[in-house]
Amino acid sequence: MNQDDWKAKLALIRDSFLSTLGKTDAAAIAEFETHYLGRKGELTLLLRDLKDFPIEERKILGALGNALKTELSGALDARKTETGAGVVNLNKSQFDLTMAGYPFPKGSLHPLTVTANKMYDGFQKLGFSIAEGPLIEEDYFNFEALNFAPDHPARDMQDTFYVDLKDARGKDLLLRTHTSPVQIRTMKSQEPPLRVVSAGRVFRSEAVDASHSFAFHQMEGFYVDKNVTMADLKWTLEAFMKDLFGGQAKISFSPSFFPFVEPGAQVAVSCVFCKGSGACPVCKGTGWIELLGAGVIHPNVIKACGYDAEKWSGFAFGAGIERFAMLLYGIRDMRMLYENDLRILKQL
Numbered sequence: 075m076n077q078d079d080w081k082a083k084l085a086l087i088r089d090s091f092l093s094t095l096g097k098t099d100a101a102a103i104a105e106f107e108t109h110y111l112g113r114k115g116e117l118t119l120l121l122r123d124l125k126d127f128p129i130e131e132r133k134i135l136g137a138l139g140n141a142l143k144t145e146l147s148g149a150l151d152a153r154k155t156e157t158g159a160g161v162v163n164l165n166k167s168q169f170d171l172t173m174a175g176y177p178f179p180k181g182s183l184h185p186l187t188v189t190a191n192k193m194y195d196g197f198q199k200l201g202f203s204i205a206e207g208p209l210i211e212e213d214y215f216n217f218e219a220l221n222f223a224p225d226h227p228a229r230d231m232q233d234t235f236y237v238d239l240k241d242a243r244g245k246d247l248l249l250r251t252h253t254s255p256v257q258i259r260t261m262k263s264q265e266p267p268l269r270v271v272s273a274g275r276v277f278r279s280e281a282v283d284a285s286h287s288f289a290f291h292q293m294e295g296f297y298v299d300k301n302v303t304m305a306d307l308k309w310t311l312e313a314f315m316k317d318l319f320g321g322q323a324k325i326s327f328s329p330s331f332f333p334f335v336e337p338g339a340q341v342a343v344s345c346v347f348c349k350g351s352g353a354c355p356v357c358k359g360t361g362w363i364e365l366l367g368a369g370v371i372h373p374n375v376i377k378a379c380g381y382d383a384e385k386w387s388g389f390a391f392g393a394g395i396e397r398f399a400m401l402l403y404g405i406r407d408m409r410m411l412y413e414n415d416l417r418i419l420k421q422l
């Protein structure tokens with residue numbers, strides 16, 4: 075075959091391609107494509123013949139052939155679009171489009187985290203900021219600076235988990251039994267006035283039951299300023315409870331003892347379930363639910379933090395976060411909060 079024969083064949087392919095393309099419908103277009111442009115298609119085979127031409131001629135003819143290939147591919151694509159070829163007909167598809175998809179579960183925050191966040195929100199609205207403290211604590215911060223006498227029963231082994239390491243004062247380190255040490259750490263490192271809340275895990279050597287655990291969570295709060303009194307404590311806690319449980323919520327104070335406050339109080343909120351009407355298993359018919367310990371910070375604690383106790387006074391409170399979570403979400407058994415049962419966790 076010489077150059078001219080090759081060019082004539084090329085022209086013939088072009089003519090027959092373009093004259094039949096317009097008559098080719100969607101069903102026939104794949105076969106049409108194979109016929110001209112497939113591995114053994116007319117144009118492909120003609121291009122393959124180029125190997126027998128001398129290099130100079132091969133260059134020129136090859137350029138012509140490739141240009142035609144581009145032209146025809148373009149025309150073919152246009153025809154495919156025009157006829158709708160290649161579009162999957164969903165009605166005839168082998169897929170059942172009505173079948174349910176695979177579930178794609180979302181994660182969620184743990185109820186205790188959600189509760190702590192709500193409590194933080196409530197106190198932040200009242201001007202409190204957030205602090206944190208370590209879980210492994212020194213005797214000094216957990217007890218001594220909080221005015222626990224050296225022989226106070228809460229230091230006894232049965233309540234406190236000790237760690238087999240000594241602190242700089244030569245005392246055994248321990249797992250903090252409450253969040254109150256954060257009061258000391260914060261006061262020692264910052265100047266008053268201070269309004270601070272701090273949530274976190276605490277540990278006590280206790281048997282697990284529906285309302286106890288060896289590891290649980292507390293939120294500590296305190297306010298130190300000039301002339302802070304019990305009245306400020308009452309106002310703050312009531313505003314917080316109304317924000318969290320609704321405007322109907324009331325609080326009641328009864329006397330209680332904690333070494334680091336004087337006077338000390340046990341604070342209860344009006345039962346959020348029966349509104350105090352009785353015959354209620356949660357408040358046991360009393361109409362009140364005990365929620366936290368609180369009081370006016372003992373002058374010994376103020377002094378231990380290096381503040382002038384004549385000038386500065388404050389209130390403090392400590393609340394179990396589990397207790398709040400149980401009230402907010404109607405959880406009857408605290409253990410449900412620790413088992414990580416997805417059926418519980420997914421509900422939030």
Ligand code: DAH
Binds near residue numbers: 369
């Ligand atoms: N730390 C106490 C406890 O764990 C709770 C508490 C009571 C904290 C009175 C306070 C407070 O700040 O003023 O039982």
